[in-house]
Amino acid sequence: MVRLSVNLNKVALIRNSRGADYPNLVQVALDCERFGAQGITIHPRPDQRHARYSDVAELRAACTTELNIEGYPAGEFIDVVLASRPDQVTLVPDEPGQLTSDHGWDTVGRAGFLREVLQPFQAAGIRTSIFVDPDPRMIEGAKAVGTDRIEFYTGPFAHQFKHGPAAAVAPFTEACQLAADLGLGINAGHDLNLENLAYFAQHMPGLQEVSIGHALVTDALYLGFEETIRRYLACLRGA
Template identity: 75%
Template sequence: MVRLSVNLNKVALIRNSRGSNYPDLIRVAQDCERFGAQGITIHPRPDQRHARYDDVAALKEVVTTELNIEGYPSEEFMQVVLAARPDQVTLVPDAPGQLTSDHGWDTVGRADELRDIIGRLQAAGIRSSLFVDPEDNILEGAVAIGTDRVEFYTGPYAHEFSRDRAAAVAPFARAARTAATLGLGLNAGHDLNLDNLTYFAAQVPGLQEVSIGHALVTDALYYGLSNTIQQYLHRLADAGN
């Protein structure tokens, strides 16, 4: 079954809004795992407006499933992840002040830069993943620079899902087949939710992991965290039936 990694950025945002440690991000991560999550994700940005760099080492101490750290590979970010050695680092091409991730890497135009960064991660025993759009040339570029996995940016799918789900998922299904032939591991994330997750996971072959934060934390306000995680896990299980 596709693994569910819970992105805790929105939990960190609530914590930071009062300048205290409530809610406790580390406790929430442990609870998510206890409730069935198969991974924990955070995305510390340079302004640290939600997840912070010091959260990385703290989570590494307690996460027992899989720790995925997303972010733009500034030297500060690289020093943090190389010191903590999470299970996976997902590189995202965000500008410093960007509100949220909204596009993937140009793996061809930035090949030399990315090849060096991925080499540093792999030398430290960290699995590398690149946030990408579902385009064949981008996937071919990702293979050429040696990444272990890619993560599809699924914002366009979520945006078009209610209008025409088959058309919305088609580029991702096609690109997933390309990724398989190239030997790339495959993750996905951004705006996936309880409504659109099952269809996406059922239509995209070889999908290994989804990272979901904003929708999951929002749903937890209504359903509770444990119940919400179970609902997402059931949606993924339904995709395989």
């Protein structure tokens, strides 16, 4: 079964809006695990407008499944990840102040940079993943720089899904097969939701993990976290 990692950035955003520690991010993470989530993800950005660097150590100490830390590999991010040693680090090409992640790495043009920043994470025993678009050159580039996994940026799939699911998923299916042939682990995330997740997962051979935050937290406002996580897991069960 494809693993579900719950991204808690939107929960952290609510917490930060009142300058207090409510909702408590660690408690929400533990509850998500208790409800069946197989991992927790956060993406601390330099302005710390939602998840903060200080959240990493607290979640590392508390989580009993897998902890995935996403972000741009600048100095402070690297230091925090190496100090906490999460199960996985996902490198995302976010510029400072960027609203949300909206593209994958140029793994060919930035090969030297990526190869350099991956090494200390892998030396520390942290599984590495690189955010990529479903472009064969970028997938081959990811393999060449030595990452353990890739994470497909699925925004284009989600945006096109209602206009034609088969056409929307086709480039991802092809790219997923290439990644599997190259021996790369395969993750995915961004704009996946209860409407499109089952279809996507069923057409992605070798998919191992999805990271979902915005849609899942939004659904939880109506359904509660326990029922929401149950429904997302049901989407993945047939993949």
